[in-house]
Amino acid sequence: MENIRQAPIGVFDSGVGGLTVAREIMRQIPNERIVYFGDTARVPYGSKSKDTIIRFSRQIVHFLRTKGVKAVVIACNTASALALETLQPEVDIPIIGVVLPGARVAAETTKNGKIGVIATESTIESHLYNRVIQERNPNAQVFGKACPLFCPLVEEGWLKDPVTVEVANRYLEPLLATGIDTLVMGCTHYPLLRSTLREIMGDKVNLVNPAYETARELKALLEEKGLANDRQDIPADSMYQFYVSDAASKFQRFASSILPFDVDTTRLIHIEDY
C-alpha cells in the first residue's frame, strides 16, 4: 500500500468556486496531490439550510474517502460555516474549512477592530465568522452582509461590468459607512471580483482572501501531523483529479479558465449514492 504521505488531499465545493482554493493549494504546496469534487448537480449551497448542507457535505466526504484522501479541505464557505463542526468528529482524518483561517487572519490584522464579512446568506446567518473573530479578538466588531447576486454575476462572467459595480456599491455601502479596515471575501467566487471590490472599498481596507490563508493552514497542518508529501516524483497524470455531480464538460471549461493548466478529464458521479 502507498505511504499515507503520498495520498491526495480531498478538496470540495458546491461547484466551481472552490477551484480558487485548489489553485492556492497547488501554488503553495505544489507536490501535494488533489482530488477535487464540485457538487454541480446541487449548486449553489448559499441559500440552503444547515441540515441540507450537512447531508450533502457528509456524502461528499464519504465519496472523497473512497479515493483514499489523507485530509479534507471544505473549499466552500457555506459548507465550512454550516457543516464542518458536525463532520469533524465523524472522521478520523484532518478536515478543515475556509472560514476559520480567514476569520483568524482578519481578527489578528485589523487595526481599528472593525471587520466586514461578505458572504452567502447561509454563511452570514450562521454567524460563524463573527464567533471566530470575536473569540480571537473580543473587542472586534463584525459587520456581515449577504451578497446573493455576486455568484450569479461571476458565473455570467460580468466581473468588471457596470451592473456588477452598481450591485457591489449597493451591497457594500452599509459596510463602508461603518468604517471597517478589513473585509473578508467570505465566498470562493468573490476574489474573482477583487478589482471591483478594491475600487469601491479604497486602498485602506485590507481584503482578506480565505483561500490563501487556508492553503497556508493546510501546509502547516500536514507538516505538524507528519502527512506532508516527502516525494517529488508523483506522476503528473495522478497529481490532480476532478469529479463533479453534473455536466462535466461545462465544469471542465470553467476549471481550465481558473487553473494554470488545461483540465483534460473530469469524471461525473452520482453523489447521492454515497
Added chain:
Amino acid sequence: MENIRQAPIGVFDSGVGGLTVAREIMRQIPNERIVYFGDTARVPYGSKSKDTIIRFSRQIVHFLRTKGVKAVVIACNTASALALETLQPEVDIPIIGVVLPGARVAAETTKNGKIGVIATESTIESHLYNRVIQERNPNAQVFGKACPLFCPLVEEGWLKDPVTVEVANRYLEPLLATGIDTLVMGCTHYPLLRSTLREIMGDKVNLVNPAYETARELKALLEEKGLANDRQDIPADSMYQFYVSDAASKFQRFASSILPFDVDTTRLIHIEDY
C-alpha cells in the same frame, strides 16, 4: 377508495417559481386539489444537464405518485424542456409541462412570425420552444435568449430595480432588434418581472405567460379524460398541500407572498429517497 376525480393534481418545480403556475391553476380550476413539490434543496435547474434534470424529475414524479395524484404538471420550464418527453412514457397518468402550451399559443397568435423566447440556459439550449413553435407554424422565426440573472434578481426581490432594468435591457436588446411581435416568458420567475419587460419591449409586443396557457390546457385535459373533479365539497384543509426538499419555513414565506392565502404548513422530505 376515493374516486379518482377527487384525487389531487401533482405540480412540481425546482423551487418556488412554479407557484406562479399553481396560482393560475387555483384561479382557473378552483375545485381541483393540488400537491405542490418544490425541489429547494437542488434549485436551480436552469444551468444543469439533461441527465440530471431527468433524474431529479423522475424522483419527484415517484414522490407525487405516493400522494395519489391523478395528473402531473411540470411547472418548471427547464424540467418541461428536458425531462417531459422521457418521463411521459414511464407513467400511466397524464403528465404535461409548461413549454408546449406556451409555445403553441405563441405560434398561433404571432402576426409577423417573429417570436422571442427568454428562458434559462438549459431551456434555450434544448431548442424545444423552437421545435414546437415551428411544428405549429413552419414559417415562424424563433429567437431564444438565456437570461441567467433574472431568477437571482427576482429572488433578491429587485423586481423593478434600476439594476434589473439595466440587466433586462442588456438581455432584451438583441431580441428587440429582430422585430419580434411575441415574447414567451419561458421561466416561471419571469412573469414577476412583467412590468419591466413590458416597459422595455413596448406595448406592441405580446407577452406570453405559459402558466396561464398551462392551466387552460390542464382544465381541458381533465375534462377530456373524465378526471375533472365533480364535487365542490372538498374540505379546505385538504385542498392544497406543499412539500419541499429544503428549508420549509423560507419557502412558506415566499409562497404566502405569491399565493392569495397564507401557507400554514409545508412539509420537508428527502427527495433523493424516491
